[in-house]
Structure formats: structure tokens, C-alpha cells
Amino acid sequence: MKFTLEDLSKLVYLHAALCETLRLFPPVPFQLRKNKETDTLPSGHEIKMNTDVLISMYAIGRMRSVWGEDCYEFKPERWISEDGQIKYVPPQKFFAFNAGPRICPGREIGFNLMKIIAATVIQNYEVQILENQGVIPKMEFLKAIEDACEAILVGYVLAKCFWKLQKYWTGTAKERTQYTSSIEHTEG
Numbered sequence: 001m002k003f004t005l006e007d008l009s010k011l012v013y014l015h016a017a018l019c020e021t022l023r024l025f026p027p028v029p030f031q032l033r034k035n036k037e038t039d040t041l042p043s044g045h046e047i048k049m050n051t052d053v054l055i056s057m058y059a060i061g062r063m064r065s066v067w068g069e070d071c072y073e074f075k076p077e078r079w080i081s082e083d084g085q086i087k088y089v090p091p092q093k094f095f096a097f098n099a100g101p102r103i104c105p106g107r108e109i110g111f112n113l114m115k116i117i118a119a120t121v122i123q124n125y126e127v128q129i130l131e132n133q134g135v136i137p138k139m140e141f142l143k144a145i146e147d148a149c150e151a152i153l154v155g156y157v158l159a160k161c162f163w164k165l166q167k168y169w170t171g172t173a174k175e176r177t178q179y180t181s182s183i184e185h186t187e188g
């Protein structure tokens, strides 16, 4: 099965589920920045020049003041507008890809890859949800996820995504054809 960009743009609920997963489990959970000049944050805190500032995407994704009382719930619906489209959420709020001049340039590619892999997995495997399993993030720079329920699929998707992407982009035209056909014939 091959997917076009148009097919992928119609996968609204999957897109919302991916956003929700990245909100709760950002693969880059924190970033370090240093300010060139003394500055004052909107909160009133003064940050002196050359201070190391650790920004936690993990924490931002779980703040009541940012996401509301249900911030710990996995709710893809929060990303979908009444007319069934993905809501615009500013990158300063949905911070998994960073914001500003250093925003991740691979964001759209990343979403498309995750959708392709998720759709391929869902089509070829029977996915079972393990009951009573917690999601235990590891304190690593690139966050690994254990015992996932909703996140297990996306964790698998991300890992496969980058592995396959690397193989696909660094491969020859022949290898790309083999890769595409291996997706078509994959079985659980």
C-alpha cells in the first residue's frame, strides 16, 4: 500500500493522537539555552546574561495552566476543532518541536513518516492494548518509553520511522523499491 501526501492529510485523528503523544512524551524532553543579554521573563524572573536555562518540554506538556485540568489525560480530541480539522496550536505551547528560529525543520516530514508507519503497522498487525500497563519514561536525552499502552504504537512508529528513513534516504533506487515492496508485503 502506498500513501500520498493527500491521503496522509486526511488522517486527522491519527495526527491528533500523534500530537497528544508528543505532548505527553516529547522525544526531546528538555533543551538547554543561554541568554546573550540579561532579560526578564513574562513571569517577572530576571535571567542574567550567560545563564544556562533548562527548558523542559516534558513539563510544559503537563502544565494545567497551559493545557487545562485534564492535562494528564490522553485526549486526541483536544487537537480537533468542531469542524473536524486539526486545531492550530502555537509552537510555544506545543513545544515538542521547539519554537522560533530553531524550530525543527523536519516537523512535517516527521508527522508524515509517523503516519505512514502507523498506518502500515495498523494495516499489517493486530495491535492489542495491554491493560494496566504504565508508561514509564526513562531519564535519557532521547526519551525511551517502557510499558506503553497508547504510546506503544507511537514508540514503535518513531523507532521504525527513523530506522527506515535512514535506510530509505541513503539507499539506491533499487533498495528503495525493495523497501517499498517490503512494506507492502509485511505480515504480523
Ligand code: HEM
Residues within 6 Å of the ligand: 022, 026, 027, 028, 031, 032, 095, 096, 097, 098, 101, 102, 103, 104, 105, 106, 107, 109, 110, 111
Ligand atoms: C517526532 C519527530 C521529531 C521531533 C519530536 C523533533 C524535535 C526536534 C527538536 C525539539 C529540535 C530542536 C533541538 C534544539 O534546538 O535543541 C529539532 C531540531 C532539528 N530537527 Fe527535529 N524532530 C523530529 C523529526 C525530525 C526529522 C524527521 C528531521 C529531518 C528530516 C528533523 C530535523 C531536525 C534538524 C535538522 C534540527 C536542527 C535545527 C536547528 O538546529 O536549527 N527532525 N527537532
